[in-house]
Amino acid sequence: MKVIEHDVIVVGAGPGGSVCASYLAKAGVDVLLIDKETFPRDKPCADCQSRTSLKHIKELGAEEELAKYGLLKDGLIFISPDSNKCYIDVPDGYITPRWYFDNIMRKNAERLGAEVIENCWVYNVIKEDGYVRGVKAKYNGEKIELRSKIVIGADGSHSIVAQKIGQFPDEPDNLSIALRTYFENVPLLKDGYLEFHYGPVGIVGYLWICPADKKGNICNVGLGCNMADYQGFTFEEKFWEWARTSPYGKRFIPSKDNPCKQVAPWKGWRVPTGIQRMKNYDNGVMLIGDAGSVVVPFLDEGVGAASDSAKLAAEVAQEALNKNDFSCDVLKRYSVDWDKKYGDMYKTTKLAEGMLESPEVMNEFIDNMNTSVEFKKAFFDGLVRED
Template structure:
């Protein structure tokens, strides 16, 4: 824990120098960087660890880089199941694509259950000096009556939901898709940006150990062998290495089926059509079906306003190309922490605000152009005709699919890459920022 010395940037009524709301990947990452810089950080989490989250549990090399940057040991000896690439299934074709060999990102992805993963990151933040308070549900922001600036949060603590307040000069909203903090100050989501819905379940399966993350671009209901039906959305099969497999599917808001579909029934229809020996049947299920919304493509902005920074899912950081959220939540958290550290080294006022205004600028420079392309992509594949055509004619072309993998997973070297990297870099450079 940091000392409360005369050098603190806390006001007389403050409980910390920075409040971070939510101890998921975004919040714990931000809290770790902030605490390591010597700031007094209060990390508020509504649940208690360990806790589950609905997720595919897989990270591409882009996400692994964020873990490595944070100082997390990602070796297999440390409990991470490594994978070497992505297996794409669709149009009667199965294609195994290795992760690209790049200077910027490691050559492997990882799988780890969120129940374990999130606690590992939260404990990392604690070891760095952040003060973690569990069973603390933040209900909204506290604002200054005169300026409207966010100066803290209101919360309910413990099983008896005792109302409390916490104050700090800056607050990071890392509270996920619910975005309670943002909504409490009138920051609504942009309905023109894509959203996704994902459902997943664990199954005991012989496919538990796999060198590849598996993505199904076509979901077939084969319950009637005479009339197989193509279902909306895409599916995944991620071996967990512990005897189980994480199986799930996602649907984009650009699909006509979005909001009109029983997603759990949809998943059952798909899995009932998979080979019996894979084990994706009710009697092999481990736990319940879980569902979650995926806020994509910067669907809530501004990412900084009046003492409040939106980080991770709260700011719509999910990649609209592939639905990956963890790595981008951590990436936005690192950028937010850098700006906050610089801001709190300055006197309160215009100089500090100048540093904080650098956060949305850094996000746009890092991801804005790429996400704008992703938003266009999500609209295209929401059309089933476009999706079927792309699957039919694109999948058999290995070179093209290597380019697509780099684009979809954001795995390209913008400076010293190959010709594919240069093509993607040029495309993102000319796309307007999201």
């Protein structure tokens, strides 16, 4: 069996994995980034890169390339169950379909010095003497061993790495489910603004419209809800019910005077939020992004949180390499520092998520956002993750 060795192996070349590999490569670490797919490839998502994501994109020198493909958004619109709108100016972030975004970040990791292998499917971890010492994979039809001092699992919400180290919680109250599609020629409420419609047609969740250009020529459209509140309905049917009955939905009904049309199938995914009870590290391994359940509740923001976890894991990996100690005693700093930095924010957003269960509370929340600048500022300040 072929054996390949590197100091660090990052499993998964989504945003978290590519950002982590980029920081490691930039620091001169011998890092291998692998992914089961061949890029570019699609990945169901709302396609948002928030101000948190942009912080890392800039630091790693990828914004110039991203600007060629993404929309630099102008802000957000929250729409309450009773159709009241709240406009929020948040100009620092992009909307970029993951087909482009993930490929840009993967190439950037390679540019910074990471070795990248695509079409490499991990099916197990290598465990020796209580430590993870690498991964077992299939590459070009051949079974291979990829050995390392540290493995970083960035392989998404169905993470093989997480499952194989026994850290794959499945708590319905701390999971969301979401589906998305794409529409062309969507009349926007305001050019360059994302829309979030709360409590559509009785869903304990929200519907989003994320334009990939300022005029709505192509938009990511989807719905999401907490798994515990999912009652077996079909998201596609719920969307068209909303389109028929909501004053904001009728623009999606095609007619001779309305060229809006769906141009992609619905695709769904599992969203593990950052309030999960799990251990995101073990001897020789750390879990980041969706694999480490770091998605922000209420907002279901994953890319920014994945990028934050990626940078922190890269820093801890460098410390472990310098000490030549890959035990939990060193790697636990990843979990401890994460909780110190972001623990309160996750508690706040989990409480906010509870508002989705009551249309009356959501109506009052958005009314307060409209009538009190201080309330709006305090809420969003509580969501911003700063170094």
